[in-house]
Amino acid sequence: MSDAALFRPDPPCLDTLVEDGAEGPPIPLTPLTREGLETWLAERDAAGAAWVRASGFSAAVGSTCPVPGPDGTVAGVLAGLGDGTDRWAAAPLPERLPPGTYALPTETPADRATAITEAWALAGYRFDRYRSAPQEAARPALIWPAGVDRAAVRRRVAAVALVRDLVNTPASDLGPAELAGVARAMADHHGAAFHEIVGDALLPEGWPAVHAVGRGSARPPRLIDLRWGREDHPRVTLVGKGVVFDSGGLDIKPSAGMRLMKKDMGGAAHALGLAHALMDAGLPIRLRVLIPAVENMLSGSAFRPLDVLETRKGLTVEVGNTDAEGRLVLADALAEADRESPALLLDMATLTGAARVALGPDIPALLTRDDTLAADLLAAGTEADEPLWRLPLHASYRRMLDSSVADLSSTGTSPFAGAITAGLFLAEFVSPETPWAHLDLFAWAPSSRPGRPEGGAAHGLDALFRLIAGRFGGGSGVG
Template sequence: MPCPAVLVDAAALTPEAVEVACPVRLIASTDDRASLPPYAVATGFKAAVGSICLLPSQDGTGIAAVLLGIGDGTDPYTSPFAAGDLARKLPAGLYRLADDTPQEQAGQAALAWMLGAYAFDRYKSKASDDALACLLWPAGVDRVAVEALAAAFALVRDLVNTPAADMGPQELEDTARALADQYGAGMTSIIGDDLLHAGYPAIHAVGASSPRAPRLLDLRWGDADAPKVTLVGKGVVFDTGGLDLKPASAMKLMKKDMGGAAHALGVALLVMAHKLPIRLRVLIPVAENAVSGTAMRPGDVLQTRKGLTIEVNNTDAEGRLILADALTEADSESPEVLIDFATLTGAARVALGTDLPALFSNNDALAADLLAASTDSADPLWRLPLWPGYRSQVESKVADLDNAPEGGMAGAITAALFLERFVSPDTPWAHLDTYAWNGKPRPGHPTGGNALGMRAVFTALHSRFG
């Protein structure tokens, strides 16, 4: 579902309606408290991120202004989304940002307002009829950019939040195709046994256990002579763990295991909406890792598109298998930038937590661009090493590679080293191991599916090619 239309164009309203819009003033906790209205001081308003103080009108019947806390600036990834709860927290009505709001903060507040209005209510028999607080579009804000970001976030969230019964391989393909049609991109898909004939045996092996056929989605957009940028997204629509079956607690959120695919499509939306002068390709290997008589077994040896063989020591390490074929195809065109997204390892979550995607890269310049963009866009990433000392751990005694090294140490790193084997050293490549989920609500980021790393990647591409 798109984000609700909670931002209003002043041109569509009467001057009288615009005039009475309630002002929202951004307050830092480091601001001189002597500059605050006495009422705010008396109520103990500390300007913590997302906190509000409603200043009463002189007659006490309404709100004269809203003070919004943005903290002390020590957390650059939270403060920009301070306005993220206002659409639902404030009384219904029309609001505007105070005239002295800096332009950058105004744009961030507009985006946060939209993101916080999102709700996944597809399965509610009765949608909430609570009226939302609306904000006048701040003057000078790039509306195209804000609306595209809100749409990309909503796309990722909807895809990840939708249960696997309604977001299988076909539904994911339908979503990608609709996005391609919206922006005039081309898209093809290779489905089921055709994957074997086309040379994608690992994708086929992972999806062979499900009655819902695996596939490879291939979206292309942009001028043929523009710089080539390729995105790859892991599209495991549900992961039972295969024959190495996950326990119920670990299977609970596996509808989000196609979060990498959702992120790749979100970045594609942003690239196409901004008309970046690049030749974009998006490859999404899609499969359901189910349990049946046709499932791959522990100990099986799989062929890959690259010609490397893989010993399957754990059928629950299936994401790297489908990515192996997709990365090989992506690398075959020698793109100037190759980035993959995947909800790949629990080890990355143990190391960095749920809010901080792990970044791996074989190219320091690309990694530096992504880290700088993560700061600029308030979308954190943390680089982990492709540690050469661990490369031997992904080697198998009976095949070229092992998909699940014994010992369980450095699992995020060994998974990235496994993927590295399917990318040429000369191809600038980055791998994002992202969680794609919010376990608890934060301003602008409700509980559920979320885009973590998407904005940073787009910002880096925009800086480099835009």
């Protein structure tokens, strides 16, 4: 698979959703919450209700119960949704149901049908690019439910699958050039403008920090720049950390810390996945995506601890640790984004271990100076069942980034508040007037759960889409 082919607006997992008219009548699939189960049982005849009770079916998440017909054949299947709040409740079903074609009742509410459809499709996600002979057993299919916005489901599934594919791809096959190839393919698909600045050309073009971080690799660094939408629409800019592999540089990581560093471009993957969803939805925005794509490696030309770097904004930065490289490349990109005074600026990055210690793998840390933006993002996360957690940009901690030789240090020397001081560093490159939020995310699932296999993971995509759609019009969710 070429790097451009990693962008798939119709990923294979969508094939588990089928049109009406499949051969033979579909098997009715009735989704029930615990509360809904009691109502359903009350409407059944005594024998039917007794059968379900005897089976022990309690509508627990992922549970199923076949319902016999008068002739002893399976007349339908009940599927448990628990309390009805888990958007992934239907994800176990494709693994637990026998092969066949299933259909939801026509009276299933659209929001519930949408959640079931998305979870069903994403449960079919596989990353088998490197398997010599992928073996896939026959899987059940779901007929597209009535009332579901198919385009919205497709764009959400495609966005999540893209993030997973990019993060899962090893750095040997996804360097800065290949990441740019994915962005170019997406731009071509959506009719967006694509531009990149490569290698030493970054210096005269004013991207010194991006160049400094990436110059130690045999694979040249680059700045990826995608623009889409009408000039008179509100400017929405996404910045994604595109460190395709992070060795730690001269402050080299131990092997355990380096093992997952193919995922250090997870912020860029999220920016591209979100960008696809926004463009596919045709939202009335002027979208810009900026991705500094680099590989942080050791060599004779690698940048060093206590080097003083120029930045695009003109501030000088003393390098506290070469393993804190993401904030350096983001600094240049944020300064460029801020120059246009966007109506909204979002950056996404796998930035600090401190955020993961505080919040674990699933919950991105949110840092912003804008209380209204924070409230809107947290509400969107709750609505999407994609929780975010706000950490304070505590102004007093800015002193931890003081340097005796430059405008600021990239890390300072304090061991405290690592996620917050990283956010404060980024804030130096964004005007206080700009509505800006920083998401420090993990982009990885350490273990498998239904619909969310171990490996590359998307965190907060639907929340971010909902925020943008809510502010600038055009819908309420990626899915």
